[in-house]
Amino acid sequence: MSSEMGKDHDYHVDPGLVLNALEKIRLANRLPSVGNTVLCLCFIRQCEVDEELLTTTTIRLFTDSLPYANGEEALVPLGMVVSLDPDLKNIGDLVRTWMEDCRLNHLECNAPEPAVEARLPTRVLDIDQVHLTGQLRLLLTNKIPGKYIALSHSWGGHQPAKTVKSNLVARCTGFPLSELPPTFRDAIAVAIEMDIRYIWIDSLCIIQDDLEDWKREAATMGDVYLHSYLTIAATRAANSEAGFLGPRSLTHTADLSGMTLEAGDSTAQNIYACQRRSFANDVDDGVLNRRAWVLQERVLSPRTLHFTTHQVYWECWQYHQGEDLEYQYLGVMKKEAYPVRLAPNSLLCNTPTHSSELPWKWWYLSSEYSSFSLTFQTDKLVAISGLVQKLESQLHTTYMKGVWKELLHLSVLWSARTEDLEYLPLVGAPSWSWASRNGPINFMQLYDYDPVIDFKIHETDGASSSESLFVNGTLAKLNPRLRISDVRWSDPVTDQTSFPPELDRFATRYRSVQNHEGETLGWVTLDVDIKSQNEFSDLFWVLVAKDSHSHEDTKTSTATSPHEAGQRHYCLLVQENEDGLYKRAGVSSIGYAQYLDSCNKSVLIA
Structure with missing residues (x-):
């Protein structure tokens, strides 16, 4: 069924239009074939040349009558008309x-x-x-x-x-x-x-x-x-x-009682139609x-x-x-x-079962949480501590300022969804923890990966503050023959290629890494905006993990093997600040090791 929208109407479902469509159904005195007792209304703008589909809404049919005493199956499911004012007794x-x-x-x-x-x-x-x-x-x-x-x-x-x-x-x-x-x-x-x-x-x-x-x-x-x-x-x-x-806000309900259903010859009693609500x-x-x-x-x-x-x-x-x-x-x-x-x-059991595997849904949950609002930013880790404590007791692992110590590599491979994340010094989290930033992030979806062994946590005395919690990593530079593109937006809903593939849960602002022929070799996301190509020369790349592949038929060599060259490499992007400290600036994925030139320098990242 379609219903015409006015030329200047907003792009949303107007309750009046829904009521109008339901009234047309009622006047017809006969319901169309309902399938699963659901009708779909399509609202269309009629333009000079053609028609434009604007939106759809779903109408559900139901009855408030109990099943028939003679055992006859109800033609529509049981439902209730929702009152304008909440009825506490009901x-x-x-x-x-x-x-x-x-x-x-x-x-x-x-x-x-x-x-x-x-x-x-x-x-x-x-x-x-x-x-x-x-x-x-x-x-x-x-x-x-x-x-x-x-x-x-x-x-x-x-x-x-x-x-x-x-x-x-x-x-x-x-x-x-x-x-x-x-x-x-x-x-x-x-x-x-x-x-x-x-x-x-x-x-x-x-x-x-x-x-x-x-x-x-x-x-x-x-x-x-x-x-x-x-x-x-x-x-x-x-x-x-x-x-x-x-x-x-009343969900308008139309009384269709006494109408005939095409699904059968009998007339069902107390049939209603209303716009389906969405949980x-x-x-x-x-x-x-x-x-x-x-x-x-x-x-x-x-x-x-x-x-x-x-x-x-x-x-x-x-x-x-x-x-x-x-x-x-x-x-x-x-x-x-x-x-x-x-x-x-x-x-809630006396002898809980312990597991060393962190549920994958945790990364999605954390990504969702990062987009929620707080009155006091110092509560960023406190407000989720109840969930963390429960998982810590089951996993026998430690949550340190937003990072799972035993799952360090996955914990630091998060991407800012936009390049304007505010730094939160009062949280006391290191720069490589998502908790150090205010704004929505997205954890990479890595299922088979090899962690880089020398990328590890380094604690100094009094590791309760960010100044005493570091990661150790080896610096590299992006090959100067490569360039980084202007900002693009991924759209997992409409983009069937789901690029970047590791970040296909949420729309993300990213930049592609390209060679001189314009081929895409990888991507980067930045925690803060960079205005010019010259600023990218200040970035260092720190290898965190690689894709896992079968090592069969791979020859041992001191040079880069075909196996290693085919792996995707996941890196932190870091910068050196005026105090000589290295801090996170973003995250990246790139396809081949030879695109990174080692600086042969291991540093602590704050």
Whole structure:
């Protein structure tokens, strides 16, 4: 089906156009062949010469009627009409159904037996008397066993209600619910509906002006979400004042009841059509999930309830589902996006299984995290420390300022997606760690590689600071007969050649390395922009790793063998600064060793 867009219409799906198309279907009094009960609307701009396809949207058909008593199969799937205002009673019934299914049937979402018993965090809010007195209190738990809900929310540059030293006694004695901002009150309303007595909210359960308390509690924040019964995600709320239980952006629904389906002769009752919602758009791209602190909260939570601008979504490790009961085609599921080794089934067992292999999904997760926003850049490594601690305990390896010590070569081969990454000196990370820069990065995808043995970490006394953590590498120069091109953009979505091939997850700003005939020999990406070709002469190339190939039928020779010449070489690009220190400037991939001229000089890179 197609629907014409106005000549001056913006390039997006206007709800009015969708309603207009649905009205045409209703007036026709007969639905087209629906296949999987999904209709695709194509919106076209009619130009003077030809037609231009602008966009498409998907319409789902559903019924709110229960299956027929006589056993007849329903012609369309069961669904629900989403109300403009969230209905807590209805949402509570849905969550209890989802929760029971998850706790009984989902392997990844639950600890194996015998399980580590869940205990309350250091402090929680006791809301047992709220419905009677309007009062709640901050409770020091002594880590007793208990069931609690955790809130995941965005501070959004607006300071929420906080517990500080001066009001700590009053918080513990009891205080009125009316003192809390809307987002916190909404979360408590959901917890009361779920009949859960305790709720954990970071700004209230951590003493915000006590540095020692903040450090101690921040270090265990991953466990707070991991052991929670349920996490409430205020996905639509920009800050604590916004709330998340107010009126929503209504997804218009057309009542098609009484119409005849071409799939059969009988007339189905209570048929509805509405624009299909996208979990990726509503949740993944929501306000909350672009915040860096929220990543580990979402990954480590066994079960999360997302309150978005359009509807409520359930997410656990096994599946996700919308308040409208849609569960297909919502987007990438949690177990597909994140390392399953971080699921409760792996983490919440008395005798965890250890492995020396870092999940490949970690590199994607880290790349995603680098694009998220932080209010305080000094939190860059702290905000992901809960995930790191869990993997460190399983891998028996060490995470040093954003780099896995035993996986050094993969850890340093990251690429800036754009050439304007701000340096973050207060993070204390060396220049070759992604944590030293503010902005989106992309880890190279290397599956079979030979690490360069003499490229290794060099620690001096007091290796807690960047000035005492180095890598040792050998300098080389790019052959002067080669040149580096102007900036280009890769586009993995539309570029079928996926160049650069090692960076095909995200669009990346890069430059190609070319010979005098214009052939492409490799590529470079820079952390900061270089304006002229003359500036490239200041760059040194430090070999980090090579592609792995079979060594069969390769003759031993002191010269460069055909085998070695055919390997791709992966390098750090470094520069010497005015203090005589060598620091990272970018990363590269080049096809042949003879294109690099050795300087026969080994240096420490800060």
